[in-house]
Amino acid sequence: DQQVKQNSPSLSVQEGRISILNCDYTNSMFDYFLWYKKYPAEGPTFLISISSIKDKNEDGRFTVFLNKSAKHLSLHIVPSQPGDSAVYFCAASAFWETSGSRLTFGEGTQLTVNP
Amino acid sequence: DAGVTQSPTHLIKTRGQHVTLRCSPISGHKSVSWYQQVLGQGPQFIFQYYEKEERGRGNFPDRFSARQFPNYSSELNVNALLLGDSALYLCASSLDVGTGTYEQYFGPGTRLTVT
Numbered sequence: 001d002q003q004v005k006q007n008s009p010s011l012s013v014q015e016g017r018i019s020i021l022n023c024d025y026t027n028s029m030f031d032y033f034l035w036y037k038k039y040p041a042e043g044p045t046f047l048i049s050i051s052s053i054k055d056k057n058e059d060g061r062f063t064v065f066l067n068k069s070a071k072h073l074s075l076h077i078v079p080s081q082p083g084d085s086a087v088y089f090c091a092a093s094a095f096w097e098t099s100g101s102r103l104t105f106g107e108g109t110q111l112t113v114n115p
Numbered sequence: 116d117a118g119v120t121q122s123p124t125h126l127i128k129t130r131g132q133h134v135t136l137r138c139s140p141i142s143g144h145k146s147v148s149w150y151q152q153v154l155g156q157g158p159q160f161i162f163q164y165y166e167k168e169e170r171g172r173g174n175f176p177d178r179f180s181a182r183q184f185p186n187y188s189s190e191l192n193v194n195a196l197l198l199g200d201s202a203l204y205l206c207a208s209s210l211d212v213g214t215g216t217y218e219q220y221f222g223p224g225t226r227l228t229v230t
Contacts, residue, residue: 004157032217043119043205043221044158089157093217100171100212102148103219105157 003027004092006106014114019077021109023090026071030092034103035064035075038087047088048075080113087111117142119208119222127228128196136191136225140208146170147189148219149181150205158205164189165212193227201229 005024013019021035031052036044050057050064050073057064063076077084090106120139128134140147146165150158163171164183178194187208193200203226207219 034218036221041223043207043223046218046220049218091157095212095217096171100146100148100163100165101209101217102160102163102171102173103150103158103207103217104160107155107157 002107003030004090004104004106006088006090006109008109009107010110010112012112012114013080015082016079019075019080019084019111019113021075021077021088021090021111023073023075023106024071025073025092027092027094027104028071029094029096030104031095032093033064033066033073034091034093035062036089036091036105037084038089038108044089077111080111082113082115085111085113119206119220121204121206121222121225123225124223125226125228127230129230130196130198132196132229134193134196134227136193136204136206136227137188138191138206138208138222139188140206141220144208144210144220145187146209146212147183147187148207148209149189149191150207150221151175152203152205152224153201161191163212170212196229198229201227203227 034049035047038044087108091103148163149161152158160173162181203224
């Protein structure tokens, strides 16, 4: 059962334009959502997060939007830069007394920003 | 400050052997989690430890075990290795376990190849 899904395996955008990465989840118990960026041969790097009590969080060029009713979140990168080319993972979490606060990841989206 | 460190970087083992992977969390972080990432998929949760106690376990067989030491470092052990255990093993540290402390910071991973 894939509780977090990223339906686009890849996305290609031009430098300077907006990149929009999407993520859907099924478990309504999730109350915190995170985005990570991963380069080959490296571990995931934390980018930005959002609590379920908010619908938007912004950090520099990165903005995450959360639509709880649709169980959907998106990451906007403006403007996109070639160095943003990486695999982006969406992750969701909640705290359960019996199982801690594990992260549940989507499959990832390969973003390519062309100069 | 040093980030999460993992050793070794790469490892080649034969089916049936045993492997131990090591992780040191960010200074001040008390929780360590382990994830397995196979090619083309997002990381899958294996274990979470906090203050030397297991707080969560993912859907992995009993061949997988872990522990956390008084200095908050951790080991992941895998017995009776199978070809399917070949993956990138990621360690992540976080300040705490519980609501409001969901951000996890990942190390570079250990690439395990089972032949």
